[in-house]
Amino acid sequence: MVGLGACSLTGVTLIVLLLPRSLESCGHIRISPPIVRLGDPVLATCTVSPNCSKLDQHPKIFWRLQAEPNQPGDRQHSLPDGTQESIITLPQLNYTQAFLFCLVPWGNNFQVLDQAELRAGNPPSSPSNLSCLMYLTTNSLVCQWEPGPETHLPTNYILKSFRSRTDCQYQGGTILDCVPKKRQSNCSIPRKHLLLYQNMVIWVQAENMLGSSESPKLCLDPMDVVKLEPPLLRALDIGPDIVSRQPGCLWLSWKPWKPSEFMKQECELRYQPQLEGANWTLVSHLPSNKDGFELCGLCQAPVYTLQIRCIRSSLPGLWSSWSPGLQLRPTIKAPTIRLDTWWQKKQLDPETVNMQLFWKPTPLQEDGGQIQGYLLSWSSSDRQGQEVHLCNTTESSCIFHLPSEAKNVTLVAYNSAGTSLPIPVVFLENEGPAVTRLHAMAQDLDSIWVDWEAPSLLPQGYLIEWGLNSHSYNYSQKAWRIEPDGNTTGILLEDNIHPFQLYRITVAPLYPGIVGPPVNVYTYSGEKALPHAPELHLKHVGRTWAELEWVPETPWLGMIPLTNYTIFWADAGDHSFSVTLNISFHGFVLYHLKPASLYHVYLMATSRAGSTNSTGLTLVTMALESSDINIFLGILCFVLLFITCAAAWFCCKHSRKTFFWPNVPDPAHSSLSSWVPTIMTEETFQLPSFWDSSVPSITKITELEEDKKPTHWDSSESSGTDSLPALVQAYVLQGDPREISNQFQPPSGTSDQVLYGQVLGSPTSPGVVRYLRCDSTQPLLGGPTPSPKSYENIWFHSRPPETFVPQPPSQEDDCVFGPPYDFPLFQGLQVHGIEEQGGF
Structure with a gap:
């Protein structure tokens, strides 16, 4: 936004500078007031002269604030002299610095006639936290303050003061104002304008175009705010005899800063050891001048840092800054420690056996003294008690060749102040009972718990030794400790334990003058997951x-x-x-x-x-073969065919009225009525159009010529007189239609004729279907049989002998039934057609 505004401002300024001479004095902007508080309204007036020949007689005047859109004024009117005047009120000026432009239409664009700068800000707030210090180095009174929030306007700060001989209630002599440098909030009053040991009143005044303010007044004596310079701190040289008698001490001296030597001062000293996490220690109420100061009771830290500062004694004043740090090393004392030792034989070759000695220092005091090295020596009898050094090292172990005549071997720790008490080293033999049931288990990734069962002879203590188990057993990686309590049966090892490593742990009991046999155990310091999973194979x-x-x-x-x-x-x-x-x-x-x-x-x-x-x-995976695809398709087709047939059978089961072929029972165990295809009562149809006195009723139809699936029709359709259904092309049993329900009962004992009829034609052949009938006196089985055979109809068994009465012949003397295979008994057995009747 700022960049865009600056760019627009530059462009508009360039346009104004490049205006034609005829437009330079056409417009003029007046602003009241030009500087306002941030957020206050601004009233502006733009007048356009009638003498501008390049403009219209009554041009429309527009306004633009910074890069905002053009807008017309609140009102525009003409003055008596023809001057056009536009007035606009900006309700809120939220810019700290902005340009307002007056414009008129110029072709397809706008022409700037004049511009005016607007400024907005805040009046200065009262400066706070005014404080002053009297520096003897510059011999001036330096005061500083906090100016307060930003005003966004040029603001001037002035440090004002005057002298006062009373308690700052009355003004005395004035002091020249102090104007700070630009953008600074401190100012110095030189010594020549001050009167020492006399009160003065000081305050700060802030002023800009929107107002002014003052800080609270400060009443002080310049000498009460004197800030001294720190004294000069240095180390004191002490003779070696004093150092040896008093270890752990420092000797210091200091002198005050020379311009403040006439002042009575009080100082304090602080020191800190250069150790991680160490704090400062303060020593107070020290004199301002000390030629020698002894600081003792220091711990054995390598280096100490010391600083000192001072203040006027018994008078108001301020502490000086801390002096630059001084690093000193305290005097040391001889080590006061106990050395626990342990040894191992190291076989260099079949003929040479060296010894490796380990030791561990344990301070006997809170400050056991600094150790600079260890010395292992023995006294030779043939050298009149002169000591022979076997090892001189700063490590906690060494390998050496032990002479066969060496008996008294001693180990000491030393520093520049002396040596510790000599510790005799005894190379013990392995005798006595060993510990039993040694067990080790990882407590966590950084510790191992070891426990055992004490031997039958209670020892004085135990030696525990542990280290990484490797093919090349490195003694430098071993750790060990001596447990002085013989009643201890377990210990937690935490030193030199690394996660997921196999450790060898040795425990040996210590008896007076001897050491028991060591016992080893192996354990891991922590278990971890498999580094990689097994590799998969196809x-x-x-x-x-x-x-x-x-x-x-x-x-x-x-x-x-x-x-x-x-x-x-x-x-x-x-x-x-x-x-x-x-x-x-x-x-x-x-x-x-x-x-x-x-x-x-x-x-x-x-x-x-x-x-x-x-x-x-x-x-x-492998692809399917063609034979597999064929087998799969065959199985699929078989399943689909089976499903289709089953669905068709199920759907047609209830709608089928007759069978595809007659239901032929066993002739020896059935009646005549069962030799005719069964038709349910609801399937019986009537032919009323064919009834007359000479034509009996048609009560049953048996298909003769073609074995086709009958077509079902509703009984209501049988009442029509136009034509018969195609199914009615069969033998017809004639009788009273009222006796339909009894059509399958055995004939009565009367000698009534058994009438037959034949339908000529085919259900599938076109043309008119003709029905021929004849009267016949032929009995169904050729004649009555008093003793029926086993294959004859069973209704003959209960019938008495009867006499057949011949009927008078009708107009049809001859019956055109054809060959005897149209007999109802044979008709029921006919399935495949007339060509197969030769077997009957």
């Missing part, structure tokens, strides 16, 4: 399956046992699957895969410490 692959196998990792100490395996596989569509297996599995078969598909497989081994993945395995 054993066999098929079209919808793949067999995987892997070789389990060889268990190794320190590894947490595995709990399960998890196999993940995903296809090309990122559909993932998984299965969790027992740790006893070494292979698995993936089923239900898609043929000719790509799969990514991973194996994850899981334990209590976490899970580890194997490298990925990519496999492609």
